[in-house]
Amino acid sequence: MARAVIVGAGIGGLSAAAALARAGLDVTVLEAHVSPGGCAATYFHQGYRFDAGATLAAGFYPGGPMEQAAQAAGVARWPVRPAEQAMQVHLPDGAKVVRRSDASRWEALRDAFGAPGIEFFRWQERTADALWDLALRRPPWPLQSLADVQESAAALLPWASGRLRQGLSPWLALDAFLPVAAHLRNAPERLRLFVDGQLLIAAQAESARANALYGAAALDLPRRGVVHVAGGMGAIAETLAEALRRSGGRILYRQEVTRIRRSGGRPVAVETKRGDSFPADLVLANLTPWNAAALLKDDLPPALKNLPLHPQDGWGAFALYAGVDGAAIPQETALHHQVLLRRPLGEGSSVFVSISPAWDGSRAPAGQRALTISTHTKPAAWYELYESDRSAYEARQEEYVQKLLAAAEVALPGLRDAVRLILPGTPLTFERFTRRAGGWVGGFPQTNLRRSFGARLAENLWLVGDSIFPGQSTAAVALGGLRVAETVLRRMGTRLLERPARESLAGDKP
Ligand SMILES: Cc1cc2nc3c(=O)[nH]c(=O)nc-3n(C[C@H](O)[C@H](O)[C@H](O)COP(=O)(O)OP(=O)(O)OC[C@H]3O[C@@H](n4cnc5c(N)ncnc54)[C@H](O)[C@@H]3O)c2cc1C
Numbered sequence: 001m002a003r004a005v006i007v008g009a010g011i012g013g014l015s016a017a018a019a020l021a022r023a024g025l026d027v028t029v030l031e032a033h034v035s036p037g038g039c040a041a042t043y044f045h046q047g048y049r050f051d052a053g054a055t056l057a058a059g060f061y062p063g064g065p066m067e068q069a070a071q072a073a074g075v076a077r078w079p080v081r082p083a084e085q086a087m088q089v090h091l092p093d094g095a096k097v098v099r100r101s102d103a104s105r106w107e108a109l110r111d112a113f114g115a116p117g118i119e120f121f122r123w124q125e126r127t128a129d130a131l132w133d134l135a136l137r138r139p140p141w142p143l144q145s146l147a148d149v150q151e152s153a154a155a156l157l158p159w160a161s162g163r164l165r166q167g168l169s170p171w172l173a174l175d176a177f178l179p180v181a182a183h184l185r186n187a188p189e190r191l192r193l194f195v196d197g198q199l200l201i202a203a204q205a206e207s208a209r210a211n212a213l214y215g216a217a218a219l220d221l222p223r224r225g226v227v228h229v230a231g232g233m234g235a236i237a238e239t240l241a242e243a244l245r246r247s248g249g250r251i252l253y254r255q256e257v258t259r260i261r262r263s264g265g266r267p268v269a270v271e272t273k274r275g276d277s278f279p280a281d282l283v284l285a286n287l288t289p290w291n292a293a294a295l296l297k298d299d300l301p302p303a304l305k306n307l308p309l310h311p312q313d314g315w316g317a318f319a320l321y322a323g324v325d326g327a328a329i330p331q332e333t334a335l336h337h338q339v340l341l342r343r344p345l346g347e348g349s350s351v352f353v354s355i356s357p358a359w360d361g362s363r364a365p366a367g368q369r370a371l372t373i374s375t376h377t378k379p380a381a382w383y384e385l386y387e388s389d390r391s392a393y394e395a396r397q398e399e400y401v402q403k404l405l406a407a408a409e410v411a412l413p414g415l416r417d418a419v420r421l422i423l424p425g426t427p428l429t430f431e432r433f434t435r436r437a438g439g440w441v442g443g444f445p446q447t448n449l450r451r452s453f454g455a456r457l458a459e460n461l462w463l464v465g466d467s468i469f470p471g472q473s474t475a476a477v478a479l480g481g482l483r484v485a486e487t488v489l490r491r492m493g494t495r496l497l498e499r500p501a502r503e504s505l506a507g508d509k510p
Contacts (some may be wrong), residue, residue, distance in 0.1 A: 001026045002492065005270045005280040007257045007295070010434075012465035013286025014240035014251075018073030019497050021249030028278055029244065030270060032256035034418030035234065036241050038286075038434045039441055039466075040474045046421060047365040050321040051233045051372045052433065053441065053476040054085065055354030056336050057363035058221040059475025063136060064177045066236075069478040072485070072497040073243040079230040081357075086222035087336035089197065091190060098334065099198075099222040100290050114190045120191065123183050127175060128220035129167055131213055134159045141469045144454045147491070176214035176449055182212060195219070197340040197350050200376060204315055204472060205445035206345065214446040214470075221475065228335060228357045228442040232370075236474060256435075260285070260295045266459045269506030282488065286465045286481075289453050290437040301458035309438075313347070313447070316379030316427030316439040322371040328418030329355055329369055337411035346376035348403030353411050357504065373404045377438040379427035386428055398426050443472035455484050462488065 002025050006017040009031035021027040035041060039053035059065040060080055070078060086099040097112045099105065102136040109117040139155035140148040160168070175182075180199060184192050184207055196206040202218035203210040210218075241251050259271040260283055285292040293304040337353040356363035356370040364370045377400075385393040401424050409415050427439025434441070443466030444451045452469040455462050464481045466472040473481075486497050490507050 002281045004282040005278050006284045008286030009036035010286045011474045012481040015478040016464050016481035016485040018240050018244040019242050021247035022074045029157045029251035030255040031249040033255050034253050037234040037237035038206045040233045042232030044285045048370040049232045049363045050370050054233050055372050057227050057229050060227050061225045065475040065479040075243045079235050083226040085334040086226040086336040090339045101223050101225045116187045124216045127216035133216040141448050144456050147230035178212045180212050180215035181212045203446040204442045231362050279335040282460045285463050286463045288467050313445050314440050315376045315442050318377045318400050319374040319425040321423040323421035324369050325418040326367045332471045339407045339410045348375050351375045351407035373408050382427045
């Protein structure tokens with residue numbers, strides 16, 4: 001039986017691992033931390049269970065990425081409940097826009113942005129429907145070999161003929177080369193700001209730079225339904241880890257990988273800090289390209305040679321974990337809020353606030369709630385200050401705590417007085433707990449369709465996670481992990497993954 005070693009128990013690594021184990025491979029996952037999930041983990045502190053990074057769970061609809069992951073991994077049911085409102089977006093002029101998945105979303109968009117909003121989101125939904133239909137067929141991307149071209153063509157042809165029957169516009173192809181902003185040319189600033197804020201969290205780039213096809217698909221996740229995860233986001237990883245074990249795979253914690261050894265161009269073993277060595281015929285690195293390169297040392301495959309220092313336009317995160325009196329949270333409020341204060345976005349001017357559900361008693365002591373409040377930040381400044389002036393680093397941390405609390409109060413007035421516990425996390429904290437080099441999170445900003453890293457690094461050596469297409473989010477990395485698992489199985493000529501029947505959205509129109 002082929003021995004597969006997966007380095008890292010993020011959602012990308014675990015979905016690939018659980019799928020490969022279910023397909024009959026001998027799978028071992030090595031995780032440096034004490035629990036799974038990486039950027040989508042939930043950690044326990046003084047009675048609270050805080051989501052460390054990701055808080056908004058999407059892609060659980062029929063035929064969607066998480067249903068595909070469940071089917072391939074053998075997960076009978078995810079521990080989730082549908083959210084009534086996907087999120088509330090707060091604009092600088094005090095307006096609130098509720099993002100929902102049902103037809104009432106059009107009313108909200110019309111009220112907030114009038115005809116230009118309807119026009120933009122009509123384009124967005126039409127494009128997203130076509131794109132998701134393709135993405136859920138999991139074609140290899142970017143193309144790295146002749147086999148990829150053949151497999152892509154096999155997915156593309158039935159997609160294109162189906163879509164042509166439904167009146168697919170040939171103009172769609174143009175969007176492969178345009179930014180989202182091409183569809184906002186005459187839009188008012190409020191609408192642009194709204195779209196930029198949403199794109200920043202979904203594509204890591206604003207409309208002037210985010211690719212139009214990618215952006216349209218990424219903006220669609222709230223429409224496709226948001227769920228709340230019982231026990232916090234970490235329960236997604238726990239559920240995948242459980243499925244992996246049921247299929248005979250194993251996951252070992254506190255096993256930091258220090259070396260991937262190759263011989264004759266193929267991986268042969270994975271070594272850990274504890275001095276253990278795990279023989280491997282196949283290695284999947286659930287890592288950034290920089291972390292993967294560090295483990296291969298001087299035996300770098302061409303794709304990992306001459307990497308730039310890090311993606312210059314990439315992001316880190318500053319997060320605030322707050323334990324709060326439940327009385328401060330209005331009963332009817334959405335559990336996710338995006339607060340947009342001013343341009344430029346990020347660095348405390350755009351803030352995402354997520355609240356643990358009142359029904360989930362596991363997340364906080366009785367009568368309290370666990371909040372994760374975060375903003376995009378450039379990691380370099382944090383590292384420089386940490387190295388050069390520790391007290392300036394601490395002062396900046398305190399400044400960001402105050403900025404984020406002030407922004408969160410826009411969504412939850414009176415929040416500050418209800419806070420019982422505050423824990424800040426800078427990009428250095430993210431690097432410490434997820435080991436992502438330079439505190440860089442969220443994958444490559446999706447500025448063009450070939451921006452993500454190719455998954456195949458070398459013979460039997462693959463990358464999974466948010467550095468490969470389709471990039472960041474728990475749903476996207478699950479889909480990417482399945483795509484890699486399936487390609488690996490196809491090349492081995494073995495049993496392929498089970499897939500659910502695909503179901504298109506009705507796509508109700510305004
Ligand atoms: C602040 C923030 C907010 C976000 N919000 C959302 C959101 O609301 N919704 C959403 O869907 N997504 C969100 N995301 C994005 C999402 O969390 C990530 O895209 C996704 O979880 C990344 O998964 P991954 O598979 O790339 O692995 P990672 O999460 O990067 O996990 C990699 C794992 O590998 C382990 N590891 C690393 N090096 C080693 C080693 N040498 N040996 C052993 N183990 C190792 C790490 O400990 C980690 O567990 C957010 C991210 C951040 C940072």
